[in-house]
Amino acid sequence: MTILQALAEADRQRPNEINTEQKLRWLSTLDGQIQKELLEAYQGELAPFSGYNAGTELRTTNLLVPFPFDDLYLRYLVMRIDLEQGELERYNNDAAAFNRIWQSYAAHHGRTHDPLGEKRLRF
Numbered sequence: 001m002t003i004l005q006a007l008a009e010a011d012r013q014r015p016n017e018i019n020t021e022q023k024l025r026w027l028s029t030l031d032g033q034i035q036k037e038l039l040e041a042y043q044g045e046l047a048p049f050s051g052y053n054a055g056t057e058l059r060t061t062n063l064l065v066p067f068p069f070d071d072l073y074l075r076y077l078v079m080r081i082d083l084e085q086g087e088l089e090r091y092n093n094d095a096a097a098f099n100r101i102w103q104s105y106a107a108h109h110g111r112t113h114d115p116l117g118e119k120r121l122r123f
Contacts, residue, residue, distance in 0.1 A: 021053075
């Protein structure tokens with residue numbers, strides 16, 4: 001999923017007045033966390049992630065989590081929009097959906113990649 005796809009779908013689902021710069025900061029925080037907590041634990045040092053900003057090409061820049069787990073970004077954006085707009089019931093529902101996808105992706109990533117410094121037994 002590209003940044004533009006995530007932003008457009010979140011705005012379609014939750015019309016809002018929050019500027020793109022703020023949403024890019026949210027996506028930067030999430031992808032930075034994904035890189036630190038998941039990717040580096042299995043793949044070691046990756047290229048430094050400096051985040052997304054106004055100079056980032058939104059149409060062609062892919063977010064870190066691949067299909068079929070990329071709905072993580074949409075759930076995260078609508079969750080943050082709901083929190084900003086004071087929609088706490090919606091926020092709680094979106095947070096639960098986000099957490100389910102996060103757990104699913106983390107489990108999948110752990111099953112399909114060897115952790116650093118450890119070798120898996122293969123039978």
